[in-house]
Amino acid sequence: MTAVTVKKRKKSRSFERRLEKTAYAFIAPAAILLIIFCIVPMVASFYISTQKMGVDLSKAEFVGLDNYTKSLSDRRFIQSILVSLRYTAIEVPLQMVIGVVLSALLAKNTFLNKLFRGIYFLPVVASAVTVGVTWQLVMHSNIGIFTYWLKLMGVADPNWLNNTSTALYVVVFVAIWKTFGISAIILVSAIQNIPDSLFEAAAIDGAGKVRQFFSVTLPSVMPSFWFLLMTRIIGSLQMFDIVYTMTGGGPSRSTTTMVVYIYDQAFNSMNKTGYATAMSEFLFLFIMLITIVMYTIMNKTSD
Amino acid sequence: MTKTMNAPAIPERKPPMKVRVIRLIKYIPIFILLVFFAFLLLAPLIWMCLGAFKSDPEVLSFPPRYFPVANHFSENWANVLKQVNYLEMTVNTVIYAIGTTIPALFINALAGYAFARFRFRGKNVLFLLFLATMMIPFQVIMVPLYLEVYYIGWLNSFWGLIIPKIASAYWVFLCRSAFEGLPKDLEDAARIDGLHEFGIFTRIMLPLVIPTMITVTLLSINNCWNDLLWPMIMASKSSMRTLSNGLAIFIGNRTDNYSLAFTAAAVSMLPMLILYLFGQKYFVAGQATSGIKG
Numbered sequence: 001m002t003a004v005t006v007k008k009r010k011k012s013r014s015f016e017r018r019l020e021k022t023a024y025a026f027i028a029p030a031a032i033l034l035i036i037f038c039i040v041p042m043v044a045s046f047y048i049s050t051q052k053m054g055v056d057l058s059k060a061e062f063v064g065l066d067n068y069t070k071s072l073s074d075r076r077f078i079q080s081i082l083v084s085l086r087y088t089a090i091e092v093p094l095q096m097v098i099g100v101v102l103s104a105l106l107a108k109n110t111f112l113n114k115l116f117r118g119i120y121f122l123p124v125v126a127s128a129v130t131v132g133v134t135w136q137l138v139m140h141s142n143i144g145i146f147t148y149w150l151k152l153m154g155v156a157d158p159n160w161l162n163n164t165s166t167a168l169y170v171v172v173f174v175a176i177w178k179t180f181g182i183s184a185i186i187l188v189s190a191i192q193n194i195p196d197s198l199f200e201a202a203a204i205d206g207a208g209k210v211r212q213f214f215s216v217t218l219p220s221v222m223p224s225f226w227f228l229l230m231t232r233i234i235g236s237l238q239m240f241d242i243v244y245t246m247t248g249g250g251p252s253r254s255t256t257t258m259v260v261y262i263y264d265q266a267f268n269s270m271n272k273t274g275y276a277t278a279m280s281e282f283l284f285l286f287i288m289l290i291t292i293v294m295y296t297i298m299n300k301t302s303d
Numbered sequence: 304m305t306k307t308m309n310a311p312a313i314p315e316r317k318p319p320m321k322v323r324v325i326r327l328i329k330y331i332p333i334f335i336l337l338v339f340f341a342f343l344l345l346a347p348l349i350w351m352c353l354g355a356f357k358s359d360p361e362v363l364s365f366p367p368r369y370f371p372v373a374n375h376f377s378e379n380w381a382n383v384l385k386q387v388n389y390l391e392m393t394v395n396t397v398i399y400a401i402g403t404t405i406p407a408l409f410i411n412a413l414a415g416y417a418f419a420r421f422r423f424r425g426k427n428v429l430f431l432l433f434l435a436t437m438m439i440p441f442q443v444i445m446v447p448l449y450l451e452v453y454y455i456g457w458l459n460s461f462w463g464l465i466i467p468k469i470a471s472a473y474w475v476f477l478c479r480s481a482f483e484g485l486p487k488d489l490e491d492a493a494r495i496d497g498l499h500e501f502g503i504f505t506r507i508m509l510p511l512v513i514p515t516m517i518t519v520t521l522l523s524i525n526n527c528w529n530d531l532l533w534p535m536i537m538a539s540k541s542s543m544r545t546l547s548n549g550l551a552i553f554i555g556n557r558t559d560n561y562s563l564a565f566t567a568a569a570v571s572m573l574p575m576l577i578l579y580l581f582g583q584k585y586f587v588a589g590q591a592t593s594g595i596k597g
Binding site: 016019020022023024026027029030031033034035036037038039040041042044045048055057102105106112116117118119120121122123124125126127128129130132133134135136137138142143145146148177182185186234238240241244245259262263266267273276277280281283284287288291 | 345
């Protein structure tokens with residue numbers, strides 16, 4: 001190192017220190033808000049989950065892990081876990097298949113494809129309430145247009161949303177209806193990021209369209225695919241708004257997902273704040289587990 | 304339609320007529336599938352919008368009538384206004400959406416800029432802190448957050464509705480990747496000219512990432528507009544209700560009041576539909592770059 005550069009270093013050090021201070025100042029507002037309204041509640045949730053309490057902290061009573069053990073013997077909570085798992089097990093595979101197929105068909109930027117992508121994305125921006133009310137009407141026993149069309153096709157009306165064996169499937173269908181545009185768009189942009197040279201090389205090697213899809217497209221979009229899969233699973237486990245606006249968790253709890261039950265216990269019951277929080281830790285545990293598993297898979301496949 | 308089947312970008316000789324015809328025929332089943340999906344998607348929405356113009360007997364007629372005979376929209380709308388304080392809910396929603404979005408744009412862009420352009424001690428730790436908040440689902444912290452807001456004394460106020468929702472690691476990362484793409488010479492030149500760091504940010508850098516800012520604006524407005532859980536928890540007072548929250552309560556399980564349900568649902572969709580028509584590109588860009596939300 002020459003003397004000149006050392007001198008320069010010294011001079012620039014005070015400048016760098018100034019930049020450092022600026023950086024902290026720029027990050028501070030967002031960091032402070034996130035700490036107060038995200039990190040603190042997360043940490044506090046573990047404390048609250050050991051209390052028997054309503055909203056009044058001064059009347060809180062320490063009960064250790066009672067809330068956790070109580071929730072595991074709460075039949076309704078177990079049922080809500082099963083509903084959430086069932087919902088996820090149906091929704092996610094269907095959503096992924098539709099997403100993959102549509103993205104393969106819509107990847108090229110032609111006028112028609114852009115139009116279709118535009119249409120498919122439309123319900124994504126609509127609110128869950130709009131969607132929930134619309135679908136309640138569409139599947140309505142007396143006036144619903146889909147109920148009527150299904151009848152014309154020979155499918156008798158089982159009273160879709162008021163039947164314990166069909167309500168969850170309708171909710172799954174509507175959830176996919178609302179969000180498959182996102183899955184398709186994410187995979188389309190992944191496909192569009194594949195360099196053309198890969199396809200050309202495959203074509204020279206004599207690979208047809210279908211072969212190209214399996215040997216070039218699929219492997220190249222795998223990282224996006226796994227990422228999407230992870231966010232879909234996590235999103236499904238957190239399902240609340242479409243269920244709440246379409247069925248309110250009914251009929252007879254057949255669509256009460258974990259979050260619907262937690263919400264109900266926390267805000268519609270007395271003195272169950274601690275209990276609801278303990279249940280939400282289970283949700284957190286599930287989500288953490290899935291994140292870890294999916295990241296492990298992603299790291300393995302990218303090697 | 305033959306055009307749609309051409310291979311991407313590479314300039315190619317026009318394939319012979321026969322090949323083009325075969326391609327067209329092969330495209331027909333794909334086209335039918337795509338149209339079928341589009342139909343499944345649009346039919347309920349169109350039917351609902353048409354329903355807003357029908358009278359109750361028309362809605363109930365069997366077999367169903369697709370198009371309204373006469374325009375009953377104004378009656379239906381008057382009925383909605385009689386039962387639901389639509390105007391107040393709209394105003395609340397606008398305040399929630401705008402009040403969150405404007406500070407969110409500024410604060411998150413600032414943080415994203417710092418992460419993208421500065422070197423500082425503790426950067427990795429701070430980065431992990433932001434990343435960690437993305438992994439915390441709102442559903443898990445909703446109860447403690449409610450208690451926190453309750454103890455601050457912000458229940459049933461716009462402060463309580465807005466302030467916890469401003470900072471978002473998701474926006475920070477979106478802004479960060481936008482700022483990372485800008486050349487380093489820009490800020491060096493501005494520094495030599497004596498512009499202070501905040502000035503470099505607002506006057507030089509921010510104007511260069513306007514597309515990302517528009518994306519954040521639209522997605523943030525959309526998120527607030529459609530947000531159901533937080534307003535439901537926060538705003539128990541009827542005068543604080545937002546559209547999502549209010550309509551869920553008033554119509555949620557009362558869809559048998561047909562004109563109310565059809566009309567309110569159709570009208571509530573309009574603002575986001577318009578936003579989407581004008582900003583489709585940005586909505587898609589926001590989802591495609593990361594796709595965290597959903």
